Amino acid sequence: MQQHQLEKIKNGKGFIAALDQSGGSTPKALAAYGVPETAFSNEDEMFDLVHQMRTRIITSPAFNPEHILGAILFEQTMDSKIDGKYTGDYLAEEKGIVPFLKVDLGLAEESNGVQLMKPITDLDDKLRRANERHIFGTKMRSVIKEPNAEGIKAVVDQQFEVGKQIIAAGLVPIIEPEVDINSTEKEKCEEMLKEEILRHLNDLSEDQPVMLKLTIPTVANTYKELIDHPRVVRVVALSGGYSTDVANQKLKENDGLIASFSRALSQDLNVNQTDEEFNAELEKAVKSIYEASI
Structure with missing residues (x-):
């Protein structure tokens, strides 16, 4: 673990960009970017196109360390290169x-x-390769839809069990038990989730830092206790399907919670925009998410 990177994530101003759409969500992400499914005929071609999109985002002057602390990558993005460097190295060294x-x-x-x-x-192999590619941390997602005590406990138990393997490999895990924004009992789910997470955090030792990625809560500052916990490096929020404006507004109501948005970051970007138009739209999104995060 890089100490200066840990310091940046823990205390820096800004947000974490989620550029990790994978198999199932990639066609949707490309379609939103203006690339139809007819543009590719197999998975390799699809991933080449999405890497072009991510490269355009990452190399844009709007994608800068004044506003962005970190970026979450998909495995194929980690193994791909930007200007001759593996993506993780490009992000760390150039950006x-x-x-x-x-x-x-x-x-x-x-x-x-x-x-x-x-x-x-394939977790052991992924963690070995992540270390070779100079990756700082990881992210993994589960979903909670109902306030079922047994289900929520199972989600958090699994997340922390895998999280400890990730810590043992020298990386910082982002634990992401997403609460579905369409849940009819979202607030109740969030209260139960908080208690389960606290139980696990209190069992961690000083050398077991974690991050949390949570849905923006229905009741502002529900997660303040988690944000202030000594084992937590940072708590970041997913947009969960909210539009940029709605997600930013909700985020502003929560002290110490910062964004880790995916769709909200790229919703107004299009493959047919000129570089000038593309950079302007990305800058607008980056600045609005940054303002909401600080």
């Missing part, structure tokens, strides 16, 4: 932005009102 890697393999079927992560069968 001064801390690289993270999405490590989960997607969601299992819903059970007990939640979706656990599918078993991460």
